[in-house]
Amino acid sequence: MSSRKLWDITQRLRANLPVWPGDTAFSHQQTWAMDDGSPVNVSKLTLSTHSGTHADAPLHYDPSGEDSAAADLAIYCGECLVVDARNTGAAIEVGDLPHLHSADRVLFRTYDSFPHDAWDEGFTAIAPEAIQWLAVQGVRLVGIDTPSLDPQNSKTMDAHKAVLAADMRILEGLVLDDVPEGRYELIALPLPIVGVDASPVRAILRELP
């Protein structure tokens, strides 16, 4: 058994999970219940594709983009750099970015303490120029602990558009409270749901060997 330390960086999917204003609340309903004499318990889920910790598929911001089922899983697992981006203001700017020393994947921590119980409408975004700069450095995947790369009131989705232009991929809603800055192995795989624009992921970081 490997003794490499694991960090679960996934929000719990549960009733009262904060969701994007106006989006579908998370819930589960029992379809069959052992309490009612069924041999097993079976449930159904009601949820937004952007519930909790999730991977945006390009279809979210490009009408002809790939869906969650088409995801190249190699992008979602491998070495990553966790960057402490607390105290950066409304958006992470180029000047906030550290030297990457070659990283294919970068995850940004903006919260001291992740807001598990309330929607934070003033979350930190990422400036489109910062996305472009990351792309030039060779970054293929950008992750953040906030619900979106763009501000909540954005109508133009400039950071998502910059991701599209550079053919990068996105993880949102990560929980990085317990993760010191540094390098890790990331595993965060979208479900192969055909025709949809995003998928919840179980995201973990693992100590490098």
Ligand SMILES: N[C@@H](CC(=O)c1ccccc1NC=O)C(=O)O
């Ligand atoms: N950009 C956010 C989500 C987003 O924009 C959104 C999610 C659910 C319902 C509405 C949304 N945006 C509406 O303008 C994301 O990528 O998860």
Ligand SMILES: [Zn+2]
């Ligand atoms: Zn999303």
Ligand SMILES: [Zn+2]
């Ligand atoms: Zn997004």
